[in-house]
Amino acid sequence: MYIGQGIVRQDGRLKVTGGARYAAEFDVPGCLHAVLVQSTIPAGAITGYDTAQAERMPGVVAIITHQNAGALNQHKAAQQTVTHPFLQDGRIVYNGQHVAVAVADTFERAEAAASAVRVRYAPSEAVTVMDESALSRAYKPKQFQNGEKSPDVSRGDEDAAFAGAPVRVEATYETPVEHHNPMEPHATIAMWRGDTVAVWTSTQGISGVQETLASAFGLPKESVTVVCPYVGGGFGCKGNTWPPATIAALAARHVGRPVKLVVTRPQMFTSNGYRPKTIQKIRLGAGRDGRLLSIRHDGFSQMSDPMLGEFSEPVGVVTQMAYSCRNVAVTHRVVPVNQGLPTYMRAPGESSGMFALESAMDEMAHALRMDPLAFRLANYAERDEQKDKPFASKGLRECYSRAADRFGWRQRNPTPGSMRDGRILVGWGMATSTYPTNRRPCHARIVVRSDGTVLVQSGVQDLGTGTYTIMAQCAADRLGVDIARVSAQLGDSRFPQGPVSGGSATAASVLPAIEAAADALLARLAALAALDPHFAQVPPADIRLDGFDLTAPGRRVPVLQVMARAGLHTVDAEGSSAPGDAYKAHSCHSFGAQFAEIRIDPDFGTIRVSRIVSCFEVGRLLNARTGRSQLLGGIVFGIGMALQEETLVDRATGRIVNSNIADYHVPVNADVPDIEVMTVDAPDLATGALGAKGAGELPMVGVAPAIANAVFHATGRRVRKLPIRVEDVLA
Amino acid sequence: MTAPITRRDLIGTSAAAAALPMPSLADAPAPAAPAAPAVAALTINGQVHRVAIDQRTSLLDALREHIGLTGTKKGCDHGSCGACTVHVDNKRVLACLVLAHRVEGRAVTTIEGLAQGDTLHPMQAAFLAHDGYQCGYCTPGQIMSAVSLVEEGHTQSEAEIAEWMSGNLCRCGAYTNIRAAIQDAARAKRA
Numbered sequence: 001m002y003i004g005q006g007i008v009r010q011d012g013r014l015k016v017t018g019g020a021r022y023a024a025e026f027d028v029p030g031c032l033h034a035v036l037v038q039s040t041i042p043a044g045a046i047t048g049y050d051t052a053q054a055e056r057m058p059g060v061v062a063i064i065t066h067q068n069a070g071a072l073n074q075h076k077a078a079q080q081t082v083t084h085p086f087l088q089d090g091r092i093v094y095n096g097q098h099v100a101v102a103v104a105d106t107f108e109r110a111e112a113a114a115s116a117v118r119v120r121y122a123p124s125e126a127v128t129v130m131d132e133s134a135l136s137r138a139y140k141p142k143q144f145q146n147g148e149k150s151p152d153v154s155r156g157d158e159d160a161a162f163a164g165a166p167v168r169v170e171a172t173y174e175t176p177v178e179h180h181n182p183m184e185p186h187a188t189i190a191m192w193r194g195d196t197v198a199v200w201t202s203t204q205g206i207s208g209v210q211e212t213l214a215s216a217f218g219l220p221k222e223s224v225t226v227v228c229p230y231v232g233g234g235f236g237c238k239g240n241t242w243p244p245a246t247i248a249a250l251a252a253r254h255v256g257r258p259v260k261l262v263v264t265r266p267q268m269f270t271s272n273g274y275r276p277k278t279i280q281k282i283r284l285g286a287g288r289d290g291r292l293l294s295i296r297h298d299g300f301s302q303m304s305d306p307m308l309g310e311f312s313e314p315v316g317v318v319t320q321m322a323y324s325c326r327n328v329a330v331t332h333r334v335v336p337v338n339q340g341l342p343t344y345m346r347a348p349g350e351s352s353g354m355f356a357l358e359s360a361m362d363e364m365a366h367a368l369r370m371d372p373l374a375f376r377l378a379n380y381a382e383r384d385e386q387k388d389k390p391f392a393s394k395g396l397r398e399c400y401s402r403a404a405d406r407f408g409w410r411q412r413n414p415t416p417g418s419m420r421d422g423r424i425l426v427g428w429g430m431a432t433s434t435y436p437t438n439r440r441p442c443h444a445r446i447v448v449r450s451d452g453t454v455l456v457q458s459g460v461q462d463l464g465t466g467t468y469t470i471m472a473q474c475a476a477d478r479l480g481v482d483i484a485r486v487s488a489q490l491g492d493s494r495f496p497q498g499p500v501s502g503g504s505a506t507a508a509s510v511l512p513a514i515e516a517a518a519d520a521l522l523a524r525l526a527a528l529a530a531l532d533p534h535f536a537q538v539p540p541a542d543i544r545l546d547g548f549d550l551t552a553p554g555r556r557v558p559v560l561q562v563m564a565r566a567g568l569h570t571v572d573a574e575g576s577s578a579p580g581d582a583y584k585a586h587s588c589h590s591f592g593a594q595f596a597e598i599r600i601d602p603d604f605g606t607i608r609v610s611r612i613v614s615c616f617e618v619g620r621l622l623n624a625r626t627g628r629s630q631l632l633g634g635i636v637f638g639i640g641m642a643l644q645e646e647t648l649v650d651r652a653t654g655r656i657v658n659s660n661i662a663d664y665h666v667p668v669n670a671d672v673p674d675i676e677v678m679t680v681d682a683p684d685l686a687t688g689a690l691g692a693k694g695a696g697e698l699p700m701v702g703v704a705p706a707i708a709n710a711v712f713h714a715t716g717r718r719v720r721k722l723p724i725r726v727e728d729v730l731a
Numbered sequence: 732m733t734a735p736i737t738r739r740d741l742i743g744t745s746a747a748a749a750a751l752p753m754p755s756l757a758d759a760p761a762p763a764a765p766a767a768p769a770v771a772a773l774t775i776n777g778q779v780h781r782v783a784i785d786q787r788t789s790l791l792d793a794l795r796e797h798i799g800l801t802g803t804k805k806g807c808d809h810g811s812c813g814a815c816t817v818h819v820d821n822k823r824v825l826a827c828l829v830l831a832h833r834v835e836g837r838a839v840t841t842i843e844g845l846a847q848g849d850t851l852h853p854m855q856a857a858f859l860a861h862d863g864y865q866c867g868y869c870t871p872g873q874i875m876s877a878v879s880l881v882e883e884g885h886t887q888s889e890a891e892i893a894e895w896m897s898g899n900l901c902r903c904g905a906y907t908n909i910r911a912a913i914q915d916a917a918r919a920k921r922a
């Protein structure tokens with residue numbers, strides 16, 4: 001079995017030698033460069049452009065504005081929440097909205113031309129920041145979780161239970177606007193041939209790009225080819241097809257030449273979404289015995305003008321299943337302000353929502369004078385009480401005990417401020433994490449070639465998660481061939497269709513499709529062998545693939561020989577899969593327990609994470625090496641959320657003031673301590689044949705609350721707003 | 732670099748800067764058009780490339796857009812992420828902050844020049860073994876910095892490595908694996 005082993009990444013060598021080509025790096029002859037121009041006011045209308053000067057600059061081919069762009073249709077595709085392609089009208093709804101694009105023969109010239117475009121505006125009133133005073137604008141989202149779920153959910157009678165609860169905790173928590181900031185900025189190269197267009201673009205979903213561009217330009221889907229073999233990080237901001245991709249195609253059509261459009265780092269803050277700011281009101285009621293009697297979670301999340309689409313941070317979805325409790329009420333509201341459209345960002349709703357819920361749980365444990373872990377165990381959910389379904393698998397108890405043991409949780413002195421290392425305050429905190437196991441329909445193809453190699457293809461993406469490698473592992477296992485023969489190909493819309501890489505769903509979606517393709521291929525090879533004189537009289541069902549030979553009792557013929565005799569250079573087969581009945585009959589989640597140790601300098605208030613220990617239950621770990629990296633990386637993302645990341649807006653202009661990767665702080669090497677990850681290896685056979693659950697988002701979910709709870713333990717201060725900063729802990 | 736003008740001085744003419752909401756800017760003259768492109772002879776990985784490039788062209792864009800060496804990555808174009816790290820005369824340098832014309836006559840090494848034929852540089856091999864990446868986009872810069880770190884003698888402890896590698900952002904969060912890779916490669920070199 002290759003599955004499970006720490007096989008070195010198939011794409012590793014290309015990545016360490018600079019050979020992996022990302023979207024902006026394809027050599028398309030005659031390619032021009034495009035640079036976006038963005039609005040400088042948060043609300044109003046464009047009254048005119050002065051483009052003459054820019055147009056006269058050397059090398060400039062076109063300045064495209066809404067006045068000469070030509071009409072596009074709205075963006076439409078499965079899971080596409082971004083509907084407006086921009087450059088269609090003069091309405092401005094946020095500062096940083098794309099209002100023009102300059103096209104020139106070199107990047108420098110396009111950049112200079114973009115800076116010479118002048119835009120005239122008639123400004124109007126704007127609300128640029130979501131705070132308590134903006135909550136009066138809140139409304140119920142119309143497309144909550146792509147319209148698949150209701151924003152308001154309840155069970156029992158939360159009001160009455162809370163009123164009667166002997167111990168009550170009630171608080172408001174806040175999470176800020178955060179930006180994904182993948183290291184590779186979004187980029188697209190677009191090239192038209194007649195009425196067909198090819199794009200090389202950085203995306204988490206090539207099929208979404210294909211459908212979205214087809215809808216925008218009124219083309220059949222087959223007329224759009226999308227290529228994306230590598231993605232330099234996405235974290236959600238490349239899950240939708242955002243206007244820059246459409247604008248690149250529009251510009252290429254406008255000038256009749258291929259065009260490359262790379263979003264600059266500052267523009268990344270207004271071009272492809274962000275995690276919206278949330279304000280979350282939570283109240284918990286409990287008995288003195290430590291049993292939860294009621295949970296209420298009201299979430300408000302920042303939204304743009306609805307003209308752009310809709311996204312709501314689903315902070316209360318986890319609240320419905322995290323603990324055993326009879327009376328639960330959850331609501332979600334969105335608050336429109338003059339900012340861009342928010343979107344999914346790693347563990348959207350789970351990480352922001354669990355910061356609030358797991359902080360509140362810590363507050364309740366403290367109020368009850370209970371150990372935070374014991375309090376959680378006292379309210380352990382044996383089944384999903386909201387869906388009223390059993391969990392497909394739940395190894396959380398084991399996660400708690402293994403991580404707690406490893407961390408040394410028993411040695412914790414519960415009194416805040418009691419643990420010190422010299423003059424340094426030490427804090428220990430913990431939190432639960434969970435993330436749904438998502439699975440989507442997927443197709444795959446396997447090709448055997450006459451040179452003895454095997455290709456496994458699917459139109460999925462590898463965001464650095466190891467998709468290439470696990471695809472090869474899976475195909476090699478199912479076919480029973482040496483993995484050295486097998487290579488994976490993905491990220492091309494000409495391959496069988498795959499789903500968007502989001503919601504930690506890729507592995508659980510693509511592997512069953514590969515297994516189906518492998519089975520179909522084996523059947524095809526057997527049928528072919530049955531025609532071979534060596535297998536005269538042998539029914540195909542008795543012919544097996546062994547190594548790279550076709551065999552039946554007493555006979556053995558190399559596959560390549562059978563193919564040669566049949567005059568075939570390749571043999572291929574396709575397979576597909578979709579979530580099955582077992583999946584639907586269960587509540588499918590991965591789980592984890594996360595423990596953090598932090599150190600605070602009492603004089604300077606500096607907060608350093610010194611240790612993180614986590615144990616996860618992610619079903620079967622498909623590749624020990626890449627899986628571990630994913631878990632580690634998620635924890636690092638959580639450290640950023642806890643202590644560093646926040647996008648700041650100038651209230652007067654609605655402009656983001658830290659729109660660069662130096663002032664928007666993300667964890668650097670020295671911010672990251674030793675991290676220990678463990679996994680409970682428990683294949684979850686209800687979610688898929690290989691038993692994999694997602695691992696990309698789960699590991700960040702509990703990090704911010706574990707750190708916030710550790711800050712409380714170190715200082716006695718409850719910080720209910722992320723990121724936690726020096727000023728929050730200084731006296 | 733001893734250049735009197737670095738690209739930092741020119742970055743102010745970007746589209747984003749022009750978008751500053753200052754009323755006077757609408758009437759401001761556009762930046763003066765620079766002189767026509769001129770040929771620069773750049774020595775990259777031991778090979779001389781003659782390219783006609785703008786005075787404003789960064790070494791990073793010269794590599795990626797004009798010479799076709801796309802292994803060096805652009806993460807910010809502003810000196811804050813380290814993705815563009817290359818070696819100029821064996822010192823690590825941010826290629827986005829260097830004007831290409833300024834490195835004529837100097838030896839530039841990029842990630843493409845690190846391996847000897849099919850044999851990976853030990854630092855590349857260590858990154859492979861330790862899975863010191865995920866998406867791979869920061870990786871060329873990390874490796875170029877890491878190679879310098881060993882030369883600079885900043886690999887005495889894990890904490891020292893962490894400190895001196897902190898100019899190379901990795902949003903995938905591969906830091907602990909990156910440290911392990913560097914420790915391994917440094918140890919092998921000392922041995």
Ligand code: FES
Nearest residue numbers: 807808812813827
């Ligand atoms: S691209 Fe040069 S430091 Fe970021």
Ligand code: FES
Nearest residue numbers: 865867901902903
């Ligand atoms: S590997 Fe993705 S940014 Fe470092």
